[in-house]
Amino acid sequence: MNDRIVVGAALYDDEGRLLAARRSAPPELAGGWELPGGKVEPGERCEDALVRELREELGVEAVPLERVPGQWPLPKGYALRVWKARLVSGEPEPLEDHDALRWLTPDEVWSVDWLAADVPAVSAALAVP
Numbered sequence: 001m002n003d004r005i006v007v008g009a010a011l012y013d014d015e016g017r018l019l020a021a022r023r024s025a026p027p028e029l030a031g032g033w034e035l036p037g038g039k040v041e042p043g044e045r046c047e048d049a050l051v052r053e054l055r056e057e058l059g060v061e062a063v064p065l066e067r068v069p070g071q072w073p074l075p076k077g078y079a080l081r082v083w084k085a086r087l088v089s090g091e092p093e094p095l096e097d098h099d100a101l102r103w104l105t106p107d108e109v110w111s112v113d114w115l116a117a118d119v120p121a122v123s124a125a126l127a128v129p
């Protein structure tokens with residue numbers, strides 16, 4: 001069962017930069033940066049949810065690669081799971097829930113204010129070769 005799972009993408013570009021998205025909603029999360037993604041729907045595979053969310057939120061086609069080991073608690077009993085992902089086509093745009101995007105070089109990864117759950121998730125993603 002993929003009940004109460006939120007999937008996030010550690011999406012890299014060809015130069016090895018990581019995509020971070022700044023939330024515009026809800027108010028308590030607005031201004032915080034996250035790995036793009038969202039809730040898995042009932043009966044949906046996590047990888048399919050990730051592809052769907054990246055299409056909806058960013059307008060891009062991406063493929064999930066390996067899962068980043070671990071799972072991180074979110075409010076309301078949700079848990080965050082992360083996959084490394086590769087951009088296949090499109091230029092990401094903040095279409096839904098976000099008001100800014102940044103491609104972060106390795107030196108810049110900790111220069112944005114990540115949401116609490118995303119801090120350990122980003123650390124774990126960086127540890128996956």
Ligand code: C5P
Nearest residue numbers: 006008034035037038039074115117118
């Ligand atoms: O994007 P969506 O609103 O479906 O995400 C559900 C919840 O998961 C958000 O309200 C937020 O608390 C959390 N979330 C997060 N980090 C992410 C993705 C989602 O903290 N990378």
